[in-house]
Amino acid sequence: MKARTDTKEKIIELGTALIKSIGYPSLSYQQISSQLGIKNAAIHYHYPSKEDLGCDIVSNEIARFEKFISSVSGLGPLEKLEVFLGSYRVHLEDGNKICLIGAGASDFLELPKSMQLVYTEYLFLLKNWFIDLLETGRKAGVFHFKGEPVNKASVMISALAGALQHARLIGNDHYDAVAAQLKEDLKA
Amino acid sequence: MKARTDTKEKIIELGTALIKSIGYPSLSYQQISSQLGIKNAAIHYHYPSKEDLGCDIVSNEIARFEKFISSVSGLGPLEKLEVFLGSYRVHLEDGNKICLIGAGASDFLELPKSMQLVYTEYLFLLKNWFIDLLETGRKAGVFHFKGEPVNKASVMISALAGALQHARLIGNDHYDAVAAQLKEDLKA
DNA sequence: TTGTTTACTTACTTATAAGTAAGTAATTTT
DNA sequence: AAAATTACTTACTTATAAGTAAGTAAACAA
Numbered sequence: 393m394k395a396r397t398d399t400k401e402k403i404i405e406l407g408t409a410l411i412k413s414i415g416y417p418s419l420s421y422q423q424i425s426s427q428l429g430i431k432n433a434a435i436h437y438h439y440p441s442k443e444d445l446g447c448d449i450v451s452n453e454i455a456r457f458e459k460f461i462s463s464v465s466g467l468g469p470l471e472k473l474e475v476f477l478g479s480y481r482v483h484l485e486d487g488n489k490i491c492l493i494g495a496g497a498s499d500f501l502e503l504p505k506s507m508q509l510v511y512t513e514y515l516f517l518l519k520n521w522f523i524d525l526l527e528t529g530r531k532a533g534v535f536h537f538k539g540e541p542v543n544k545a546s547v548m549i550s551a552l553a554g555a556l557q558h559a560r561l562i563g564n565d566h567y568d569a570v571a572a573q574l575k576e577d578l579k580a
Numbered sequence: 581m582k583a584r585t586d587t588k589e590k591i592i593e594l595g596t597a598l599i600k601s602i603g604y605p606s607l608s609y610q611q612i613s614s615q616l617g618i619k620n621a622a623i624h625y626h627y628p629s630k631e632d633l634g635c636d637i638v639s640n641e642i643a644r645f646e647k648f649i650s651s652v653s654g655l656g657p658l659e660k661l662e663v664f665l666g667s668y669r670v671h672l673e674d675g676n677k678i679c680l681i682g683a684g685a686s687d688f689l690e691l692p693k694s695m696q697l698v699y700t701e702y703l704f705l706l707k708n709w710f711i712d713l714l715e716t717g718r719k720a721g722v723f724h725f726k727g728e729p730v731n732k733a734s735v736m737i738s739a740l741a742g743a744l745q746h747a748r749l750i751g752n753d754h755y756d757a758v759a760a761q762l763k764e765d766l767k768a
Numbered sequence: 769t770t771g772t773t774t775a776c777t778t779a780c781t782t783a784t785a786a787g788t789a790a791g792t793a794a795t796t797t798t
Numbered sequence: 799a800a801a802a803t804t805a806c807t808t809a810c811t812t813a814t815a816a817g818t819a820a821g822t823a824a825a826c827a828a
Contacts, residue, residue: 396825397775414690417606420815434776436817490686497745498678498686502602508749515749543761546743550758551735554742557685558734561700562707570738573731577765584795585805608785622806624787 400438402428407449412489415499416446416507443504450510453492454517461521469529473578477571483556484564493518494553522549535578548574588626590616595637600677603687604634604695631692638698641680642705649709657717661766665759671744672752681706682741710737723766736762 403424410419421432421442439445460479464472483489496503496511503511522545529535537544555570591612598607609620609630627633648667652660671677684691684699691699710733717723725732743758 399775415603415605415687417603418687418690421817422814431777432816433778433818437774437776440817442816488689493749494742494745495686497748498683499603499606500745500748501676502606512749515746519750537765538767539761539764543757543764546746546754546757547735547739547761547765550742550746550754551739552742553745554682554738554740555734557682557688557741558703558738560685560688561681561696561703566734566738569731569734573727573735576727576731577725577735579726587805609787610784619807620786621788621808625804625806628787630786 399428399430399434403435403438403445404449404452407445408453408492409486409489411446411449411495412483412492413487415495417499417502443506446503446507447510450492450496450507450514454510454514457514457517469525469532469534472525473529473575477552477575480552480556481567481571484559484567488560490556490560491553494557497553498557519545519549529578536580537578587616587618587622591623591626591633592637592640595633596641596680597675597677599634599637599683600671600680601675603683605687605690631694634691634695635698638680638684638695638702642698642702645702645705657713657720657722660713661717661763665740665763668740668744669755669759672747672755676748678744678748679741682745685741686745707733707737717766724768725766 406424406427407419410423419442421435424435425432435445439448460476464475467475480491483491493511493515496507497515500508500511519542523541526535526537526541526544526548530537530541551570551574552567555567559565559567594612594615595607598611607630609623612623613620623633627636648664652663655663668679671679681699681703684695685703688696688699707730711729714723714725714729714733714736718725718729739758739762740755743755747753747755
């Protein structure tokens with residue numbers, strides 16, 4: 393097996409899971425290589441530096457989110473929100489992970505500039521999608537809230553990211569309570 | 581200077597700031613000792629292991645929060661909320677720190693059991709204070725919201741913790757937008 | 769079928785981390 | 799004044815981290 397492998401994809405997949413579990417600074421080539429049954433240098437072959445790997449992990453997650461956006465583009469505001477909430481909740485059952493943005497944000501000051509830039513791009517993308525969702529939903533009479541969509545969107549994305557984290561300390565019910573209250577608050 | 585020093589207090593203070601900046605796993609004895617002008621072993625004298633230091637930092641923050649609770653006990657619900665929001669916002673101006681619970685939560689799976697337990701105790705304390713605040717405020721007709729106080733409190737503490745983190749990526753305005761919207765949502 | 773590229777492994781370097789043992793000087797206690 | 803305690807420093811150990819240089823075997827291209 394010297395050509396055509398899926399090692400690079402496996403590195404990204406496992407690297408993503410590890411950052412969501414333990415964060416970028418605690419992520420080591422050792423953990424990836426041992427779990428994939430390869431050597432450290434094999435990772436360096438695909439990603440010369442840890443920074444390269446980190447950037448590709450975030451970029452990959454952006455691409456996945458863009459696919460998500462397309463895939464729900466035909467749905468109504470309420471259904472879009474439900475799908476998003478569901479995909480977000482998966483983190484909890486999958487080893488009490490947190491979302492990638494939350495993980496990147498709490499390690500932000502330790503990240504290389506290149507990673508910071510990609511993370512910022514990712515959060516803007518997410519926030520804008522949410523703003524549009526709330527704006528469209530309100531115009532359609534599906535969502536009800538005070539103030540500007542941008543401010544409500546800010547509350548919702550930060551509450552969901554924070555809830556995943558807090559759930560680690562006090563249990564998954566905390567996340568469900570947050571998600572339920574956010575939906576309740578959007579009703580008439 | 582061989583007796584009666586305030587080195588231990590300085591270690592706690594700087595250690596707290598460093599955890600809020602870069603997180604517990606990235607915190608090193610080296611950074612503390614160099615900034616305080618002492619040697620690594622001096623920290624080990626006061627805190628034999630990093631785990632001891634970590635636990636004391638969180639315990640110390642709990643004690644500080646308990647003092648905060650007492651200090652605002654005479655205020656009305658709205659004033660209590662304002663003081664809390666203000667003290668929370670300080671993190672932003674102070675080198676884009678995040679709150680200690682948020683920092684601990686995102687590194688939770690890397691922490692020793694002893695630290696996890698103290699963090700859990702801290703979050704329960706904070707959440708319960710918030711629940712009581714919302715419950716009292718609603719009975720007094722100051723706050724208005726749907727659902728149970730516990731759920732609204734969950735949203736608010738997670739939104740604020742998440743907002744401090746997200747502000748690192750997209751600017752401090754994000755936190756202010758979250759704080760403003762949360763207050764707006766509590767009005768009649 | 770020879771040469772080149774791909775996808776690695778082996779073996780190494782350098783840096784930094786937590787932690788420890790032994791020594792020391794000032795202070796405090798007896 | 800002597801003994802003990804406090805608050806360190808010096809010097810060391812062990813572990814783990816990212817990263818690199820050189821070698822190798824399979825696949826593919828010419």
